[in-house]
Structures are given as structure tokens and as C-alpha cells.
Amino acid sequence: MKNNNISGAEAVMKSLTQEGVDTIFGYPGGAIMPIYDALYSYRDQVNHLLVRHEQGAIHAAQGYARSSGKVGVCFATSGPGATNLITGLADAMIDSTPVVCITGQVASHLLGTDAFQETDVIGISMPVTKWNIQVTRAEDVPGAIAKAFYIARSGRPGPVLVDITKDAQFGETTFEYQPFLKMRSYSPVPKIDVAALNAAAELINSAQRPYLLVGQGVLLSNAESELLDFVNHTGIPVASTLLGLGALPANHPQYVGYLGMHGNYAPNVLTNECDVLIAVGMRFDDRVTGNISKYAKQAKVIHIDIDPSEINKIIPARVGLVADAKELLPELKGKCQQRNHSEWIEEFHKLDKLEHEQVIDGAINPSSNELRMAEVMHMLSEKTKGDVVVVTDVGQHQMITSRYYKYEVSRTNITSGGLGTMGFALPAAIGAKLGNPKKTVVAVIGDGGFQMTVQELGTIMQFNVDVKILILNNNFLGMVRQWQELFFEERYSFTDIQNPDFVKIAEGYRIESTKIEERDDLSSALDKMLNSHGAYLLEVVVGKQENVFPMMETGAGVSEIRLN
Amino acid sequence: MVNTSFNISIFTENRIGILNRITIIFTRRHLNIESITASESELEGVYRYTIVVNTSLDQVKKVVGQIEKQVEVLKAFYHEDDEVVYQEIALYKVSTKSLQNGSSERILRVHNARILTIEEGFTIIEKTGKPDELKLLFNELQGYGILEYVKSGRVAISKPMKTLETYLKELEDE
Numbered sequence A: 001m002k003n004n005n006i007s008g009a010e011a012v013m014k015s016l017t018q019e020g021v022d023t024i025f026g027y028p029g030g031a032i033m034p035i036y037d038a039l040y041s042y043r044d045q046v047n048h049l050l051v052r053h054e055q056g057a058i059h060a061a062q063g064y065a066r067s068s069g070k071v072g073v074c075f076a077t078s079g080p081g082a083t084n085l086i087t088g089l090a091d092a093m094i095d096s097t098p099v100v101c102i103t104g105q106v107a108s109h110l111l112g113t114d115a116f117q118e119t120d121v122i123g124i125s126m127p128v129t130k131w132n133i134q135v136t137r138a139e140d141v142p143g144a145i146a147k148a149f150y151i152a153r154s155g156r157p158g159p160v161l162v163d164i165t166k167d168a169q170f171g172e173t174t175f176e177y178q179p180f181l182k183m184r185s186y187s188p189v190p191k192i193d194v195a196a197l198n199a200a201a202e203l204i205n206s207a208q209r210p211y212l213l214v215g216q217g218v219l220l221s222n223a224e225s226e227l228l229d230f231v232n233h234t235g236i237p238v239a240s241t242l243l244g245l246g247a248l249p250a251n252h253p254q255y256v257g258y259l260g261m262h263g264n265y266a267p268n269v270l271t272n273e274c275d276v277l278i279a280v281g282m283r284f285d286d287r288v289t290g291n292i293s294k295y296a297k298q299a300k301v302i303h304i305d306i307d308p309s310e311i312n313k314i315i316p317a318r319v320g321l322v323a324d325a326k327e328l329l330p331e332l333k334g335k336c337q338q339r340n341h342s343e344w345i346e347e348f349h350k351l352d353k354l355e356h357e358q359v360i361d362g363a364i365n366p367s368s369n370e371l372r373m374a375e376v377m378h379m380l381s382e383k384t385k386g387d388v389v390v391v392t393d394v395g396q397h398q399m400i401t402s403r404y405y406k407y408e409v410s411r412t413n414i415t416s417g418g419l420g421t422m423g424f425a426l427p428a429a430i431g432a433k434l435g436n437p438k439k440t441v442v443a444v445i446g447d448g449g450f451q452m453t454v455q456e457l458g459t460i461m462q463f464n465v466d467v468k469i470l471i472l473n474n475n476f477l478g479m480v481r482q483w484q485e486l487f488f489e490e491r492y493s494f495t496d497i498q499n500p501d502f503v504k505i506a507e508g509y510r511i512e513s514t515k516i517e518e519r520d521d522l523s524s525a526l527d528k529m530l531n532s533h534g535a536y537l538l539e540v541v542v543g544k545q546e547n548v549f550p551m552m553e554t555g556a557g558v559s560e561i562r563l564n
Numbered sequence B: 001m002v003n004t005s006f007n008i009s010i011f012t013e014n015r016i017g018i019l020n021r022i023t024i025i026f027t028r029r030h031l032n033i034e035s036i037t038a039s040e041s042e043l044e045g046v047y048r049y050t051i052v053v054n055t056s057l058d059q060v061k062k063v064v065g066q067i068e069k070q071v072e073v074l075k076a077f078y079h080e081d082d083e084v085v086y087q088e089i090a091l092y093k094v095s096t097k098s099l100q101n102g103s104s105e106r107i108l109r110v111h112n113a114r115i116l117t118i119e120e121g122f123t124i125i126e127k128t129g130k131p132d133e134l135k136l137l138f139n140e141l142q143g144y145g146i147l148e149y150v151k152s153g154r155v156a157i158s159k160p161m162k163t164l165e166t167y168l169k170e171l172e173d174e
């Protein structure tokens, strides 16, 4: 397709539509005005949501990418617009989320002159992007955008930023779009090393207590059904990282729970009892491993990841397999014997029983007068059968949600994992809804984090985004308070937060809202929220000084996780 | 773990900003770069960086992994000093008068150095070699008063290595 003489700005829009983009989150400003002007003619093809802060734009793009599996796109102007994206870029980088950000930049002759709203966005964003590029000529626009999408979505996905000077937006170019297919310096799809594959199969076949850990890599590779086949065939028990929740349905008989600092007891403790540890699409984050000198020392580790630099980065691998899970799991399954590990799985169940007795039963059926976060999330999980998109913010409510919500479906768990960005959930929920419009989207947010991006209620209002907002209000920066209680002698230094009337705030944005404080009201309030038409805010007041347990303390190993 | 001197050779596409992406990897890990040089390699459009760091084997492996992960890096290698042939170049500016006692000829011969220029006020001596050799000449010339001294970063070529061309072919065939 060849068009004569269009502007660089229009080339941006044409390139985006060629990439199949139909949703953009953004905020205009001086240096990106030509692109916004071009966007005006594309309103029937592209749904642009005007956010209320650029951080909201990128978190929404992340939520969109995570719920849809497609690349999320956002627009921002130069200077402050672009710097407001940085937190989201860092978040997308560490959580491997495919996002393309297009930023306006001052005209190229002004670069380096401290011109109005000039910031070195390329320099600032370098450590938090998989790739970035500055475009100073209109004719370079299509190529740069094609490459941006290719890099963002291929291999281990990540955020890409394309900074386009204003003269490049105004400049004229002929337009010819060619999807980017290959670059010699980058091999996103590694070839499977057959010797390593055989070695892995051999280890698995001779294992008595094999144990499989799954991470977000399984989702990113769309390998859920391949995982299921592998798991059914090999009989191996499976645990999930925070971002891997939903990769295997929680009700699968071999699913043994959630790993990490506030994860389930059995999957953490028995990490140090397995003989072969198979990790797929996970990176041994310190929140998963605890103290690495006490991590799975007895186990022969098979590490499967698409990113070669992850192998041996944290935990030495007996066998490292650089591969795409979707391709690899069927190959590996073909070489593995059909097995049944029910006795070994029984050991997980024994510890699980202990966790139920000491933690879970009391948390979901509390004797206290105050509502507890766990009972709220347990009830939500039961009511929705683990099949709504749950977007969580960061803090106790996040850990409680990942513990008590039983994710049965892939891509229904959206949270800021690696960066732990408070303020993520509200905008990410907007994106998640647009990325998967048929599903109910519930954003579970703390009273603190809600106030970090509360302005996105305006986006929800203006574009009628149907998200259910569930505020678990403990009137505290709860997670930090918990640490102060346990490790800083209850010196509650600035975690006692004074909150506004959340219901009134929602009213101000014409969003239906309710606040409840009593257990008797919980069930009907959740029903009302889930059955509401359009956006809804439910504030649930919960106990002020709850702690999340189990917990792995700093320096502790996985098997030293405390139940209380 | 013990620290060793490692020579990291990096081959990249010729693109603005790639050096920045590479140095960030060192800074982030609090690693000091001892020296760095960059030039075009034997293949047009392929740039070659030689970076010297003092660190552990474990760390250098991870750093090289992170460097290779950069989208526009073609290949990165690390080698210990005895696995590479390497040189540095130093220039010494000494007052011409102080050298006039006839010792300059001996110094040049012993140190295998040469004179680049002699002006009325100063003489510039050049020497190529290993850091300790450059230092020896420095020490000797100090007796004559060194007006200025500058030394380049290291350039290194590893002894056993497939040619860059073979690597590129492999990458392109993938």
C-alpha cells in the first residue's frame, strides 16, 4: 500500500492501524498536537481514551495488554507528559508487558537546547525500556513503529518508546507499511537445544518428587493448554508465582498453590523437599525464593525461559532450556513418562491442611466483629467462580487477593508484580476492561493506593468504562504498618492515613457507590456490585490492624515461612 | 568471590544510544569500568567495544548476559587477560630542555618508545604496551618532569575466537 505525501503524524496513525491498534490511552500536549490532529480523523477506527494523568495512560495500556494478549498503546506529550510515563515503563519492563508508547518531542533543531518541555526522554527511559528510538524525519515513522511493535511483542515482551519530534510529525512522507520481521542482532525465538531437552526429560523421568513452578511466561507464550497437557501427563504437582496465577486453573487436582513471601505454606515449604525442580517462565524473584542460600539446595533445577539471561541469574540450573514454553512443553511431554505422583502430592495436602487450620479457616470465617479482607475475597471468588478479571493494587489487599481468589482462567489476574506500583490498579482496570470487554473487571484497591491514581475515575466517567472498584479500606497503609508492627516495634511512622469519603468522591464522578462495614451486608453488597450496570464503587471497611500470614521474613528461607 | 580483570568485547549495530544502554548495565550493578574503547570493526556497520572491568566470574557472566539481551547487540564475549592480546597507548609530554642531557636515546631504546614531536618547549613521547610497561616509562620520565600524561583505554583481540563473520552468518541464518 503506497500513499503519496502524508504528514508524519498521519503516518503514525496509519502505521498504528496497520498494526491492528484500535485502542489508545493518551493525553495531548504541545509537542504531540500534530498526532492528535491526525487522530481526530481516525476517531471512527480508533478508540482513544483521554486519561487524567499519563501514568494512567501507561497503566491502562498495561492492563489492556495483560487482559487481551495484544500490545497496549499510549500517547503522551514531551517533557512532563513523557516523564509521567516512567513509572509505568519500569513496571512494564519488570513484568514483561508489551506496550508501545508514542511521545511527542520538541522540533529536532531544538534538541539539546533546553527548549520548552524538552526532556531527554530517550536517556531517561533507556533503563526501563526494552528498546527506544527517537524519530526526527517523517519518512522514518513507519519503520520505527513497525520495529517498535515487533520488539515489544516478540521474545520476552516489554515496553518500547518511540519519541517523535514535532518537525517529523509535520514533515511529509510517502507511506508504505511493512511489518518488521527480523533483525540479525535479536533472536526472539530460540531454537530448542535437543541435548538439554533430553537431559531435562531424563531428570524428570528419574525424579521421585518432581515439582513444577509456573510463572507469567506461560501466559505470555499462550501455552496454557500445553501446560495443562504436560501437567496431566506427568502427574507433577504445580505451584504458581504471583504473575502466573491462572496459568493452570486453581481447581486442578495437581495445583498446590501460590508461591512466595505471603504465598501458601505447602508450596513454599516443599520447595526444599523436591528432588527435581522445574521452573517454567519464571525468574526466581526474591519474593519467591526468600534467602537463596536456603533455596532448593537439594534439588536439580531445570529452568525453562525464553530469556537466556535468566538462566543461572539467581538459581543455578542443572539444565537450562532457552525456549518458548508453547513450543517446548509438548516436546518435553513427548519425552516424559506418564506418571502419577499422588503420594508426593499428598504431602502438599497435609501442609495445606495445617495452613487451613492455622490461617485460612479463621480468615474466611472470622470470629471478630470487624470484616476481614480474606472473607471478602473468598466470597468474591465463590460468587464469581474465579472467572472475573481481578486487577489488584499493591499492599495487603493484593496479597490477600492472590491468596484467596481462586483464579480459574488465564489472563484474569492483573497486578503489578515486580515493581509493586501503588496506583496501578485503577487505570490498569480501565485497560483490562477495554482489552476484554465481555468479562467483568473488578479492581481491588487499598485506601492508600486508590488515592494515588484516583483521578482516573474521570476517565471511567467520561468513557463509561464498566469497572467494579472494590476498596478494602483498613484506614492504613496496611502492608507497611504490618512491617512496622513486626519489625519496627509498632512505631507506626506515617502509615496512619486519613481518608476522604470515598463514596462522595465517586458521587462527584457520577459513579454509583456504597460503603459497608457489617458482615451482614457483605454478600448483598458484592451481588449489587457485580450485577450493577456500568462502573461501581464498593468500599468495604475492614479491620485496621490485620496482618497477612503466612509470611517469609527477610533473610528467611522458603521452608522457614511463618504461619503466624 | 575473587575479582579478576575481564576484557569484555561487544559487537553492536551502529545506532545512537547503544553505548548508553551498555554502560547502564555496569552502573546499575555498581561496577566500575576500568577502560572502554569503541571503533568500527572489520565489518562495515558493526561496532566493537572493549570494556575492562575488575569483577568476579559470576558477575561478568551475568553482565555479558544482560549486554547480549540488548536488542541491538550482536554478540558479547568475556575473556581473562591471558586469553587476549591487548595493548594500550600512552603519550608523555616532557620539557625538551630536561631531555637534553643525552639520555633520551637510551630511554626510547629501553622502553621501546618513540618521539612523536619535538618542539622548542616540549617533546611528546609515545609508547604502546601493557599498563605496567607504560607505568615503567612514566616512572622513569618523572625524573625529567612530566608536563602532561594521557593513556588510552585497552584494545583487545581474543586469541581463540570464531570470526565475527561466522557469528553474523549464524545469527542471520537463525
Ligand SMILES: Cc1ncc(C[n+]2csc(CCOP(=O)(O)OP(=O)(O)O)c2C)c(N)n1
Pocket (backbone or CB within 6 Å): A393, A394, A395, A396, A397, A398, A420, A421, A422, A423, A445, A446, A447, A448, A449, A450, A472, A474, A476, A477, A478, A479, A480
Ligand atoms: C508508589 C508506591 N509507593 C510506596 C509503596 C510502598 N508500599 C507498599 S504497600 C504500601 C501500603 C499500601 O496501602 P494501601 O493501599 O492502603 O493497601 P493495604 O496494604 O492497606 O491493603 C506502601 C506504602 C509502593 N509499593 N508504591
Ligand SMILES: [Mg+2]
Pocket (backbone or CB within 6 Å): A395, A446, A447, A448, A472, A473, A474, A475, A476, A477, A478
Ligand atoms: Mg490500606
